[in-house]
Structures are given as structure tokens and as C-alpha cells.
Amino acid sequence: QKPFKKVIDVSSGDPHRVDLQHVSFLRQVLAVCIYPQLLEDKCFPLDVKIRAQKLLEACDGASVGSYTASSGLRHVRQSIAEFITKRDGVPSYAQNIFISAGSQRAIMIAVKLLASGEGNTRTGVLIPGPCPHMLYNVLEEAGVVLVPYQLTEERGWAVDLDNMHQALKAARGYCEPRAIYISNPGNPTGHVQDRKSIEEVIQFAAAERVLLLADEVYQDSVYGKDREFISYKKVLFEMDIELAETVQLISFHSLSSTCIRECGLRAGYMEVVNMDPEVIYYFDNTLCCDISTPVTGQLGLDLMVNPPQSGDPSYHTYMQETFFILATLSHNAQWVQELLNKLPGVRCQPVFGGIYVFPRLHLPCGIKEQAKVGNVPTIFHLSFSISLLSMLMEYQV
Numbered sequence: 001q002k003p004f005k006k007v008i009d010v011s012s013g014d015p016h017r018v019d020l021q022h023v024s025f026l027r028q029v030l031a032v033c034i035y036p037q038l039l040e041d042k043c044f045p046l047d048v049k050i051r052a053q054k055l056l057e058a059c060d061g062a063s064v065g066s067y068t069a070s071s072g073l074r075h076v077r078q079s080i081a082e083f084i085t086k087r088d089g090v091p092s093y094a095q096n097i098f099i100s101a102g103s104q105r106a107i108m109i110a111v112k113l114l115a116s117g118e119g120n121t122r123t124g125v126l127i128p129g130p131c132p133h134m135l136y137n138v139l140e141e142a143g144v145v146l147v148p149y150q151l152t153e154e155r156g157w158a159v160d161l162d163n164m165h166q167a168l169k170a171a172r173g174y175c176e177p178r179a180i181y182i183s184n185p186g187n188p189t190g191h192v193q194d195r196k197s198i199e200e201v202i203q204f205a206a207a208e209r210v211l212l213l214a215d216e217v218y219q220d221s222v223y224g225k226d227r228e229f230i231s232y233k234k235v236l237f238e239m240d241i242e243l244a245e246t247v248q249l250i251s252f253h254s255l256s257s258t259c260i261r262e263c264g265l266r267a268g269y270m271e272v273v274n275m276d277p278e279v280i281y282y283f284d285n286t287l288c289c290d291i292s293t294p295v296t297g298q299l300g301l302d303l304m305v306n307p308p309q310s311g312d313p314s315y316h317t318y319m320q321e322t323f324f325i326l327a328t329l330s331h332n333a334q335w336v337q338e339l340l341n342k343l344p345g346v347r348c349q350p351v352f353g354g355i356y357v358f359p360r361l362h363l364p365c366g367i368k369e370q371a372k373v374g375n376v377p378t379i380f381h382l383s384f385s386i387s388l389l390s391m392l393m394e395y396q397v
């Protein structure tokens with residue numbers, strides 16, 4: 001017998017698993033693309049039909065059943081480049097955009113191209129602690145050495161340059177650090193970097209000659225007061241011209257992590273900056289092993305970066321639906337943080353973006369004594385992440 005009636009799984013970042021309503025515009029356009037006869041159906045808004053027709057024209061044979069280029073549909077890559085250009089005020093080019101089956105796959109491809117050496121010469125990648133739980137598996141499969149650098153919990157899980165330098169210095173005794181991974185907004189910490197922090201990381205990457213891997217998949221999920229998302233590319237190109245032309249950067253985004261949050265469609269992209277053309281050639285070659293990202297996912301990316309505009313028939317509904325999702329995340333972030341901080345032995349830093357909170361659990365001293373009696377190992381500081389989306393329906397009710 002338990003003192004509760006049910007257990008709620010709060011570990012998943014999959015919103016549709018907990019009955020989050022889909023974004024109508026995306027599902028309507030995809031429905032028409034999958035079954036073009038719906039173009040004659042009067043129940044769909046005109047902008048849905050127009051977009052579906054354009055996307056079908058971009059597919060070989062005007063069908064989502066056709067293969068695409070390994071790096072993705074040219075039309076979608078161009079849409080992504082236009083989105084980045086508008087976001088950052090810095091030119092972006094379709095040939096530097098690569099679509100993959102999710103951002104994790106994109107990270108895997110990028111890191112695999114770095115992996116080399118044996119023993120003390122093996123490639124190392126600096127990763128934050130805490131970091132996305134799947135990152136360990138992705139990097140280990142890519143064959144690189146994981147080099148943790150600790151985020152500063154007392155400053156809301158902020159990036160600490162001293163910790164980066166210490167981690168890098170120590171790592172050079174057992175591997176060759178060649179890249180640094182950073183998540184902004186932070187996964188699973190909810191921290192959002194300001195411009196100064198981003199500049200410091202870019203300067204670190206330049207001084208140490210390491211590739212900068214910027215995971216920016218939660219860029220449209222920032223809800224903290226006086227906080228805003230600024231991309232690494234934007235900051236880089238507003239710094240010294242020498243840095244803007246030499247720091248190698250790969251940024252990642254995903255259909256699974258935006259307000260649309262279509263995890264099952266499996267699509268993401270990466271943009272490479274200041275990369276040698278011969279290296280870019282190998283990106284294409286590596287992607288060929290996947291044949292192509294699911295076409296419905298690629299079309300979803302196009303709808304993500306180019307949503308309905310003011311004046312379009314679907315605009316009002318789209319804005320209502322995405323605003324509700326962000327409002328729910330903001331509400332849940334504050335609610336969960338307050339709830340956890342009221343629990344004995346639990347501490348939770350403020351959350352400003354993303355879909356997770358990352359509380360710390362301090363086990364009571366008595367547990368240590370009981371563990372000694374039972375000869376059981378103890379963990380005195382346990383951290384865990386909780387998905388804010390998993391409590392979405394609780395808020396709706």
C-alpha cells in the first residue's frame with residue numbers, strides 16, 4: 001500500500017505523450033502534403049493549401065514519398081537560411097545548412113568528423129555538467145573522450161570560464177581537446193546566457209583553437225523576465241572582425257524542441273560557419289549514410305522557420321496556440337520551482353528557458369547511518385531533471 005494513487009512521469013520532454021495539443025497549421029499542411037486530394041477540401045484555410053502546394057512542388061514527383069538529397073530539400077534549406085538571416089541580421093546560405101534526423105544526429109555527424117587518434121591523442125570534447133542526458137551516448141558512440149566542465153549552480157547554472165580552463169588544462173594530459181559543446185538555453189538547467197557570457201565562450205574557443213558546438217534547440221522557449229535568446233552566430237559576427245572570420249561554429253536546432261515540438265517527425269538542422277569547403281564536402285558524404293531525413297520532418301522544419309504571417313488566415317490561431325504553450329511553460333517553471341524549494345532538502349535554481357528544471361536533492365544525515373548498517377553505498381547530492389511539459393495537462397485542468 002502506498003500513500004498516493006498514481007505516479008506521474010516527469011522525465012520526458014515529449015509533449016504529445018502528455019496530450020499537448022498540436023499546432024493546427026503544421027498538421028493541416030502536412031495532412032494535405034501526405035494526401036494531396038485534400039487540396040480540394042473546403043475545410044482547410046487558403047494559406048494552408050498554398051503552402052502545401054509549394055512544398056509538394058519542392059519534392060521530386062510532387063510527393064512526400066520520394067527521396068531527397070542527403071543534406072535535405074534545397075527549398076527547406078533555403079527557408080532555414082532566410083530564417084537565420086532574419087533572426088541574426090547576418091547572411092546565411094543554404095549550402096551551409098544540413099538537415100538531419102534530429103539535432104542529436106547532427107551533433108553525432110559533426111563530432112565523428114573530429115574523432116581521431118589513440119590513447120593520449122584521442123579527440124576530446126568539452127561538455128557542461130550537467131548536460132543533456134543523451135549527450136553522453138552520442139559522444140561515446142562518436143568515439144571521442146568526454147571532458148566535463150562544471151556549470152556554477154550558485155549563479156543559476158551559469159557558464160564559468162575558469163572551470164572551462166581548468167577542465168581543458170587537465171584534459172590535455174589524457175586527450176586532445178578539439179571542440180566544446182554548450183547548450184543555450186541550457187538543457188536541463190534552464191539557464192539563458194547573456195551577450196557577455198557568449199562573448200567569453202567565443203573568445204575561449206578562439207584562444208584554444210577548438211570548434212564551438214552551440215546547441216540552441218530551445219531558442220523559442222525563453223520566458224524569464226528580462227531574458228532573451230541571442231544566437232552564438234549573431235554575437236560572433238558582432239565581435240572583432242578577426243574572430244568573426246576565424247572561429248569555427250556549428251549551431252543546432254530541432255523540430256522536437258520548439259513551440260511546435262513535433263518529436264516524432266525526427267528532423268533538425270545544423271549550420272556550419274567558417275568551415276573549410278573540403279570539410280563541408282565530408283558533411284555531405286557522411287549524411288549520405290542516412291539516405292535522407294524523413295520528408296515529412298523536413299517539411300515540418302520549413303513550417304517551423306516560416307510560420308503564418310500577419311494577415312494570413314491561419315495567423316490568429318497559430319499565435320494563440322503557440323502563446324498558450326509558452327504561457328504554460330512559464331507558469332509551470334515558476335510553479336515547480338516554488339513547489340520544490342518548499343520541500344525539505346531540495347533546492348532549485350530559477351528557470352528562464354527550455355523545458356526542464358534541475359533541482360538538487362540533499363539527503364539527510366540519518367540516511368548515511370542507515371546505509372552503513374545495511375552496507376549500502378550512499379549518494380549525498382543527487383541532481384535530477386524534471387520536464388515542465390509533463391505537467392502541462394495539470395495546468396490545463
